[in-house]
Amino acid sequence: MDMSQYRNLFISESREHLRAIGERIVAMESEAADREKIDALFRSAHSLKGMASSMGYSRIAELAHKLEDFMDRFRRESIDFTADSADLLLEGADLIEAMIRDIEEGLPGERDVTGLLEKLAGYSPNLAADAPTPAGDEGGAVLLPEIGEEQAPGAKPVTRTEGLKGKAEPQQTVRVKTEILDNLINITGELITAKHRLMTIGKDLGLTSLDDAVTDLTRQLRELHNEVMLVRMLPFSAASDRFPRMLRDLARKAGKDIAFEIVGREIELDRGILEGLADPLTHILRNAVDHGVESEAERLSCGKPAQGKITLSVSREKDILVIAIEDDGRGMDPEKLVEAAVAKGLVDTEEGKSMSQREAFLLTCLPGFSTAKEVTDVSGRGVGMDAVRTTVRSLGGSLAIESEVGRGSRFLLKLPLTIAIINVLLAETGNLTVAIPVSTVLRTLEVRRTMVEVCGRQHVVHLDEETLPFLNLTGIFGLPMRTPIAATIPLFVSEVKGHRVGVAVDRFLGQQEVFVKSLGRPLATLKGLAGGAILGNGQVVFILDVANLV
Amino acid sequence: MNEGFRRLLVFTLRDEKYALDLREVAEVLEPTPTFPIPRAPRFFSGIINFHGSLVAVLDLAMFFGGKPGTAAGKILVADRNIANLAFQVDAVENIVSEEVLLEEREGDDDMTARHLVMADGEIRELSVNRILESLEAIISGEGM
Numbered sequence: 256m257d258m259s260q261y262r263n264l265f266i267s268e269s270r271e272h273l274r275a276i277g278e279r280i281v282a283m284e285s286e287a288a289d290r291e292k293i294d295a296l297f298r299s300a301h302s303l304k305g306m307a308s309s310m311g312y313s314r315i316a317e318l319a320h321k322l323e324d325f326m327d328r329f330r331r332e333s334i335d336f337t338a339d340s341a342d343l344l345l346e347g348a349d350l351i352e353a354m355i356r357d358i359e360e361g362l363p364g365e366r367d368v369t370g371l372l373e374k375l376a377g378y379s380p381n382l383a384a385d386a387p388t389p390a391g392d393e394g395g396a397v398l399l400p401e402i403g404e405e406q407a408p409g410a411k412p413v414t415r416t417e418g419l420k421g422k423a424e425p426q427q428t429v430r431v432k433t434e435i436l437d438n439l440i441n442i443t444g445e446l447i448t449a450k451h452r453l454m455t456i457g458k459d460l461g462l463t464s465l466d467d468a469v470t471d472l473t474r475q476l477r478e479l480h481n482e483v484m485l486v487r488m489l490p491f492s493a494a495s496d497r498f499p500r501m502l503r504d505l506a507r508k509a510g511k512d513i514a515f516e517i518v519g520r521e522i523e524l525d526r527g528i529l530e531g532l533a534d535p536l537t538h539i540l541r542n543a544v545d546h547g548v549e550s551e552a553e554r555l556s557c558g559k560p561a562q563g564k565i566t567l568s569v570s571r572e573k574d575i576l577v578i579a580i581e582d583d584g585r586g587m588d589p590e591k592l593v594e595a596a597v598a599k600g601l602v603d604t605e606e607g608k609s610m611s612q613r614e615a616f617l618l619t620c621l622p623g624f625s626t627a628k629e630v631t632d633v634s635g636r637g638v639g640m641d642a643v644r645t646t647v648r649s650l651g652g653s654l655a656i657e658s659e660v661g662r663g664s665r666f667l668l669k670l671p672l673t674i675a676i677i678n679v680l681l682a683e684t685g686n687l688t689v690a691i692p693v694s695t696v697l698r699t700l701e702v703r704r705t706m707v708e709v710c711g712r713q714h715v716v717h718l719d720e721e722t723l724p725f726l727n728l729t730g731i732f733g734l735p736m737r738t739p740i741a742a743t744i745p746l747f748v749s750e751v752k753g754h755r756v757g758v759a760v761d762r763f764l765g766q767q768e769v770f771v772k773s774l775g776r777p778l779a780t781l782k783g784l785a786g787g788a789i790l791g792n793g794q795v796v797f798i799l800d801v802a803n804l805v
Numbered sequence: 806m807n808e809g810f811r812r813l814l815v816f817t818l819r820d821e822k823y824a825l826d827l828r829e830v831a832e833v834l835e836p837t838p839t840f841p842i843p844r845a846p847r848f849f850s851g852i853i854n855f856h857g858s859l860v861a862v863l864d865l866a867m868f869f870g871g872k873p874g875t876a877a878g879k880i881l882v883a884d885r886n887i888a889n890l891a892f893q894v895d896a897v898e899n900i901v902s903e904e905v906l907l908e909e910r911e912g913d914d915d916m917t918a919r920h921l922v923m924a925d926g927e928i929r930e931l932s933v934n935r936i937l938e939s940l941e942a943i944i945s946g947e948g949m
Contacts, residue, residue, distance in 0.1 A: 775889030
């Protein structure tokens, strides 16, 4: 029988089982591993074995079977479920995941499982586990503390305070390919554009009957649009479910005892934002474990509890998403940060002196603030933070950092609820109409030509309260300048590479909502453009990525 | 794909014959209004709205090193799974099956996948992927 048509289904369902197994194991380490939980674990492994068997993936089936046997020992022998047994099971789950990845890529999905099978068979709860070597290549091993065997029985696992409630399946669901959903959204966007065109035609013709029909259409389209946008929404757990396991492994590797709590995993957000957040959140959490939370010894000497705490919380405030990552670790000293930045030539001494605490903490996001090789108390936190801030910005959001030496730090991400539809400011520059995301516009105003002057090698513009570098969009795009130069110049203020700048356009055309379209290959490679949009009159405009325009 | 022979879309550019694998072509369009692309190399004639997607139109004649191609020619839109790209060409000739090929040789430059010899002349089969890679290299090289 040709099983290839069932392959994709096998892959996605196996992944779900593996995810459930992973979650359950991490939960079981902290809460009492009762009969119900072991049974659930058993069922997942059993299903995996059955599916793999029927698909002819004998290696996976064999490993799943042995994992089942291993789990059975906890039921029959009433042995304790320890960190070591968790490690072995997780190693098994990882190895199966690696084989599934192989299958996805068209490889046989048969990795060497003998090493792990031996360990499973030879496991005795009374012996401290030997530091096992990773089974197979990358993707198979669970990180284990390299500190020494005394750590193994004593090191406590990450505790999931939230607890694993069985996820109640929604009443009726269907599986739909994401491609189909994306098409639906595209078509809805096109319908809205078409409606705009009808509206324009109606206005030109002055036909009330057409206007009325279009009004009805508008209402229904709005409903359709809302329903369809719901399709893009995923619960935060889709991104955050992997974190407990990740933190557990990181903490164990660092030899730290850390309680990790996630609040708001059921909150729904746009799929695009969720996908974009995965890396930044991983960076920040990793930093919290590696550099934020102190070692047990250090914590005790400061009068803190031995167990550190990291909280990831998500909440919605009107139409903004707020994500906070908080730790009760050593915190950051703003003065030391300024010192380090000045020493690296990233800010000059004057700037450094006038910085607020908040600005000082954001210094960690400057590219070049810390290199991967430097891991000191102050600069270790810089790793990856510039990428984090860039990504958050590209999603239309902002990053703020709060910290207190000795008490801990808090990273606050604020994001819009959706990135598919954004508000833009339309502007004309040369023969181009461009769209500027309103979220990147700090102010718009008109300046007199006399307020612009040359200062050294650049132009600057004098506003009431500040003098800013002055850029001209027409010049940036290499378009012919309008002659004669107008007496008043429309300008918007935005942030480019951390500095406020004034950018001139020929004319502002107004503000509207647009549906963001990706540029695809090859135009996505163009710098300074964040996508395109189709206006109501059919015109194609480009959405500017102002921060990267120059 | 029934007989296992590929089908090719043959078009002309400055009196020379070229071809694309038919599977890589989504649609052939009449001349379509284009909109300017900021900062794009000059051989892009503009961007179009293709059934709700944004597709960049490449003036193939100019890309191969020459004067701008005719604006009255056809626009070959590539399969959206490969790229958001279309080619402006002089005219579309026909669709031929590999079956009638007399001979085929390896391409002798970056953009050419193969040289095909037919009863009525030679056709240069282009590779959409290679053109894409070349475009991306040029764009990022030119990036300010």
